[in-house]
Amino acid sequence: MSSPVIIINLKAYREGFGQNAHKIAMYAEQVAHESGVTIGVAPMYMDIHPLSHHYEIPVYAQHVDGIKPGAYTGHVPAIAVREAGASGTLVNHSERRLTLAEISASMEAAKAAHLETVVCTNNVATSAAAASFSPDYIAIEPPELIGTGISVSKADPGIIEKSVAAVEAVNPDVKVLTGAGIHSGECVKTAVDLGTAGVLLASGVVKADDPLAVLRDLVSLL
Amino acid sequence: MSSPVIIINLKAYREGFGQNAHKIAMYAEQVAHESGVTIGVAPMYMDIHPLSHHYEIPVYAQHVDGIKPGAYTGHVPAIAVREAGASGTLVNHSERRLTLAEISASMEAAKAAHLETVVCTNNVATSAAAASFSPDYIAIEPPELIGTGISVSKADPGIIEKSVAAVEAVNPDVKVLTGAGIHSGECVKTAVDLGTAGVLLASGVVKADDPLAVLRDLVSLL
Amino acid sequence: MSSPVIIINLKAYREGFGQNAHKIAMYAEQVAHESGVTIGVAPMYMDIHPLSHHYEIPVYAQHVDGIKPGAYTGHVPAIAVREAGASGTLVNHSERRLTLAEISASMEAAKAAHLETVVCTNNVATSAAAASFSPDYIAIEPPELIGTGISVSKADPGIIEKSVAAVEAVNPDVKVLTGAGIHSGECVKTAVDLGTAGVLLASGVVKADDPLAVLRDLVSLL
Amino acid sequence: MSSPVIIINLKAYREGFGQNAHKIAMYAEQVAHESGVTIGVAPMYMDIHPLSHHYEIPVYAQHVDGIKPGAYTGHVPAIAVREAGASGTLVNHSERRLTLAEISASMEAAKAAHLETVVCTNNVATSAAAASFSPDYIAIEPPELIGTGISVSKADPGIIEKSVAAVEAVNPDVKVLTGAGIHSGECVKTAVDLGTAGVLLASGVVKADDPLAVLRDLVSLL
Numbered sequence: 001m002s003s004p005v006i007i008i009n010l011k012a013y014r015e016g017f018g019q020n021a022h023k024i025a026m027y028a029e030q031v032a033h034e035s036g037v038t039i040g041v042a043p044m045y046m047d048i049h050p051l052s053h054h055y056e057i058p059v060y061a062q063h064v065d066g067i068k069p070g071a072y073t074g075h076v077p078a079i080a081v082r083e084a085g086a087s088g089t090l091v092n093h094s095e096r097r098l099t100l101a102e103i104s105a106s107m108e109a110a111k112a113a114h115l116e117t118v119v120c121t122n123n124v125a126t127s128a129a130a131a132s133f134s135p136d137y138i139a140i141e142p143p144e145l146i147g148t149g150i151s152v153s154k155a156d157p158g159i160i161e162k163s164v165a166a167v168e169a170v171n172p173d174v175k176v177l178t179g180a181g182i183h184s185g186e187c188v189k190t191a192v193d194l195g196t197a198g199v200l201l202a203s204g205v206v207k208a209d210d211p212l213a214v215l216r217d218l219v220s221l222l
Numbered sequence: 223m224s225s226p227v228i229i230i231n232l233k234a235y236r237e238g239f240g241q242n243a244h245k246i247a248m249y250a251e252q253v254a255h256e257s258g259v260t261i262g263v264a265p266m267y268m269d270i271h272p273l274s275h276h277y278e279i280p281v282y283a284q285h286v287d288g289i290k291p292g293a294y295t296g297h298v299p300a301i302a303v304r305e306a307g308a309s310g311t312l313v314n315h316s317e318r319r320l321t322l323a324e325i326s327a328s329m330e331a332a333k334a335a336h337l338e339t340v341v342c343t344n345n346v347a348t349s350a351a352a353a354s355f356s357p358d359y360i361a362i363e364p365p366e367l368i369g370t371g372i373s374v375s376k377a378d379p380g381i382i383e384k385s386v387a388a389v390e391a392v393n394p395d396v397k398v399l400t401g402a403g404i405h406s407g408e409c410v411k412t413a414v415d416l417g418t419a420g421v422l423l424a425s426g427v428v429k430a431d432d433p434l435a436v437l438r439d440l441v442s443l444l
Numbered sequence: 445m446s447s448p449v450i451i452i453n454l455k456a457y458r459e460g461f462g463q464n465a466h467k468i469a470m471y472a473e474q475v476a477h478e479s480g481v482t483i484g485v486a487p488m489y490m491d492i493h494p495l496s497h498h499y500e501i502p503v504y505a506q507h508v509d510g511i512k513p514g515a516y517t518g519h520v521p522a523i524a525v526r527e528a529g530a531s532g533t534l535v536n537h538s539e540r541r542l543t544l545a546e547i548s549a550s551m552e553a554a555k556a557a558h559l560e561t562v563v564c565t566n567n568v569a570t571s572a573a574a575a576s577f578s579p580d581y582i583a584i585e586p587p588e589l590i591g592t593g594i595s596v597s598k599a600d601p602g603i604i605e606k607s608v609a610a611v612e613a614v615n616p617d618v619k620v621l622t623g624a625g626i627h628s629g630e631c632v633k634t635a636v637d638l639g640t641a642g643v644l645l646a647s648g649v650v651k652a653d654d655p656l657a658v659l660r661d662l663v664s665l666l
Numbered sequence: 667m668s669s670p671v672i673i674i675n676l677k678a679y680r681e682g683f684g685q686n687a688h689k690i691a692m693y694a695e696q697v698a699h700e701s702g703v704t705i706g707v708a709p710m711y712m713d714i715h716p717l718s719h720h721y722e723i724p725v726y727a728q729h730v731d732g733i734k735p736g737a738y739t740g741h742v743p744a745i746a747v748r749e750a751g752a753s754g755t756l757v758n759h760s761e762r763r764l765t766l767a768e769i770s771a772s773m774e775a776a777k778a779a780h781l782e783t784v785v786c787t788n789n790v791a792t793s794a795a796a797a798s799f800s801p802d803y804i805a806i807e808p809p810e811l812i813g814t815g816i817s818v819s820k821a822d823p824g825i826i827e828k829s830v831a832a833v834e835a836v837n838p839d840v841k842v843l844t845g846a847g848i849h850s851g852e853c854v855k856t857a858v859d860l861g862t863a864g865v866l867l868a869s870g871v872v873k874a875d876d877p878l879a880v881l882r883d884l885v886s887l888l
Contacts, residue, residue, distance in 0.1 A: 234511065
């Protein structure tokens with residue numbers, strides 16, 4: 001069994017871009033080295049290049065458009081985030097929803113650019129649907145729990161177990177991540193015990209008073 | 223094996239709303255009676271009520287929002303189209319794409335309102351994904367063929383066969399419709415021979431010089 | 445000076461579509477006749493045809509797409525709502541926002557179809573911008589007050605006065621309506637005293653225990 | 667009278683991001699130094715930081731979201747592009763349209779971040795509307811001419827003259843740029859003769875065989 005993965009979405013938090021992004025990435029790299037756990041970050045576009053080049057951790061785009069390079073303004077092709085240094089991308093985050101056709105196109109573009117893919121979903125049916133695109137990961141985040149500090153693994157473990165089963169039925173190679181409300185080592189342990197490959201979280205680390213301490217806590221029970 | 227179904231999307235064609243919608247619906251009813259084939263129409267919202275009450279054919283909304291009745295302006299809850307007389311709805315048409323989460327919500331709302339559901343998709347992967355929501359029908363319409371008069375069943379039969387197989391693997395109760403470019407009885411026959419339950423078409427009937435003749439041709443080889 | 449106008453947005457409220465829409469429209473017609481005040485309703489698309497034909501009050505679409513009739517699924521051209529019986533339309537309601545280019549196209553389509561236009565805005569700058577399109581009305585609805593029962597004319601009269609002045613500077617023929625939180629005759633009177641031509645409201649009437657009594661109260665101080 | 671400005675939108679062109687973006691920016695800097703004309707570039711987000719730090723030319727974001735820093739994934743607050751080094755931003759480009767309320771919010775955020783603003787519009791009415799937000803520039807790009815190599819200043823000089831007049835009537839401090847189809851020094855000269863402050867172009871430079879030669883031609887008649 002492979003080691004769990006932790007992905008930290010820096011969102012557009014004041015504490016998560018520019019110099020603050022460097023701080024989080026540095027801590028993530030440090031705790032990854034201490035613990036052997038894979039810890040990645042998903043910064044804003046402008047921070048993809050500097051973080052990718054300064055730290056030895058996976059860097060994910062928060063979104064890619066399912067387009068080929070061309071006449072698109074304010075859009076981001078997968079190949080461009082790859083060349084900027086990203087090794088993966090979130091797709092269809094609840095704060096950046098895509099149509100079904102766009103998910104299909106984004107997945108195709110991301111795979112062609114050799115980006116690892118993390119498709120975000122909100123319930124069992126959408127998780128099963130997302131598995132049809134064979135992403136590397138599906139991150140389940142019930143919208144009502146995002147940013148609450150109430151871990152989905154505690155509030156509704158059933159949705160995780162059912163999603164793991166539904167995803168496995170469609171494509172057993174797709175790994176599942178637990179999202180929404182993750183904030184402690186206990187949350188991460190529960191997520192892994194429920195059969196998921198790790199967690200996707202944001203405010204729990206980014207807006208913490210002591211992000212380094214939180215990161216150490218997250219890996220403490222693995 | 224059940225009889226094939228033909229669904230005519232009236233879109234926002236000048237030839238497809240108001241009095242023109244009545245004409246198409248009247249012809250559809252006539253040919254349905256002559257042939258025993260089920261022929262439905264998907265008119266603009268304003269024509270749902272009159273068509274549902276004047277003709278004995280299935281009437282589909284072109285879209286429903288995945289919302290409960292409430293403070294939404296310019297939106298259409300499934301229960302409202304049901305009460306207006308519709309018996310089903312298109313979901314995620316290529317000219318009205320929805321996010322994955324919206325498809326999930328629309329499907330839930332449509333089922334709760336006892337509406338038949340026809341989810342439109344554009345390729346094999348999106349068809350498999352759509353099957354996760356257990357709609358009554360999945361209509362495959364490769365966007366590049368829509369409105370061309372080039373039938374998908376002729377231009378790319380492989381996409382139909384692969385989609386039928388992919389949908390069946392996810393949920394064998396979901397029927398598939400062939401869309402895009404359908405315009406003749408031969409197209410319909412090929413669609414059925416490829417394992418689909420019928421066709422979804424629009425301009426082939428709505429913009430025809432003689433819609434009644436086209437409708438009779440469509441059912442001629444069944 | 446022309447008489448004030450009251451427009452009731454029925455939204456997608458359970459109390460505002462189907463038979464319930466008839467009830468509100470009937471009351472609106474009754475109070476319009478009693479008082480001489482113009483009272484219009486903006487029902488869901490499916491109710492445009494029946495309400496337009498049963499009642500002698502202005503009926504507004506909640507939204508029109510800035511398209512010509514054609515290959516658009518789930519869209520609503522201005523000419524189609526006109527033919528269904530509407531005499532006007534809301535444009536850019538806060539629950540159905542449009543891009544600047546879409547507002548331009550919707551306005552053009554609505555005028556070509558001889559629909560009265562009510563463009564909704566959220567602050568002074570967007571009200572001035574909307575005036576460039578020369579609509580019949582601009583309805584100012586600060587989003588934070590919508591559905592609160594706190595009248596904008598009480599909470600922030602300054603935004604109304606400044607918007608009236610800004611709109612007049614761009615085009616003095618454009619009338620302004622006060623929206624958000626309107627629920628009583630006092631609100632309507634204040635709205636008129638602030639220089640606006642009337643009010644746009646929704647829940648205050650639609651979700652009232654006694655809509656007829658509220659309607660009578662709304663016109664009581666005019 | 668101030669010197670004309672030339673802004674090159676690098677879009678998502680293969681020839682416009684990563685190392686290719688550096689090449690265009692280097693040429694722009696060179697020709698700006700040779701000619702004294704201000705030449706700016708609008709690269710993809712990931713290239714904002716490197717281009718801002720390597721070249722002494724204005725760098726514009728292609729889009730900013732009208733949000734404050736916070737829980738937004740795949741979004742870009744104005745303050746973040748400012749901190750990454752941009753000195754301005756495009757707003758409402760035809761390939762990234764915004765609602766009227768979003769334009770208002772983006773303008774407010776951009777001004778708060780001390781970014782120069784270039785609002786893109788498509789006709790006279792939208793240009794007048796955009797002037798209500800008091801941007802630094804309004805760039806008129808009739809969509810039907812974008813990417814054609816047919817200069818708007820040649821195809822439809824009337825739209826430019828009317829837009830200049832309409833913008834001036836609303837706010838004489840707002841400068842106008844001519845967009846769409848610009849590709850030569852003659853186009854730029856005509857644009858200036860029509861009363862605009864410069865040009866916004868893309869493929870004419872970015873996809874040229876010899877961008878340096880095109881840039882020199884663009885400034886040749888000023």
